[in-house]
Amino acid sequence: MTAELITLNIQKRQQWRVRLRKHHASSPGVWLTFHKGHKGVESLPYEDSVREALCFGWVDSLIKRLDDDRYARKFTPRQPASKWSETNRKRWMELNEAGLLSPKFQP
Numbered sequence: 001m002t003a004e005l006i007t008l009n010i011q012k013r014q015q016w017r018v019r020l021r022k023h024h025a026s027s028p029g030v031w032l033t034f035h036k037g038h039k040g041v042e043s044l045p046y047e048d049s050v051r052e053a054l055c056f057g058w059v060d061s062l063i064k065r066l067d068d069d070r071y072a073r074k075f076t077p078r079q080p081a082s083k084w085s086e087t088n089r090k091r092w093m094e095l096n097e098a099g100l101l102s103p104k105f106q107p
Contacts, residue, residue: 007031013048017055021102024056029076032060035102036069049073054092057105 008030010016016032032049035041050060053075059082062074084092095101 003028005029005031009033010044011042016052031069033072055100056102094095096105
C-alpha cells in the first residue's frame with residue numbers, strides 16, 4: 001500500500017531546505033502548495049522549490065488543484081533508474097557548481 005503524502009504550505013526557500021534536510025531520506029514525498037499569482041499571497045517560487053528538491057535527490061511531478069486560489073505539486077525522491085529532464089540536468093549542474101547539493105547527492 002502506498003503511503004499517503006502530506007500537504008505542506010511553505011512560503012520560504014530556507015523553510016523548504018530545512019524540511020528536506022530533515023526528511024528527504026525518510027519521507028515518501030509531499031504535496032507542496034502554491035498560491036496562484038493573481039491572489040497576491042506569498043508562495044514559494046516554483047524554481048526555488050525545484051532547485052532545493054534537486055539538492056536532496058527529489059523531483060517534482062504531478063500537479064493537483066486544491067481550490068480556486070491554490071494548487072499543489074507532488075515532490076518525491078527521484079528513482080535511481082528515472083531519466084533526467086534536460087532542464088533538471090542543467091539545474092543540478094548549476095547547484096553542484098554552487099556547492100548547494102547535499103553531500104549524499106554530490107558527484
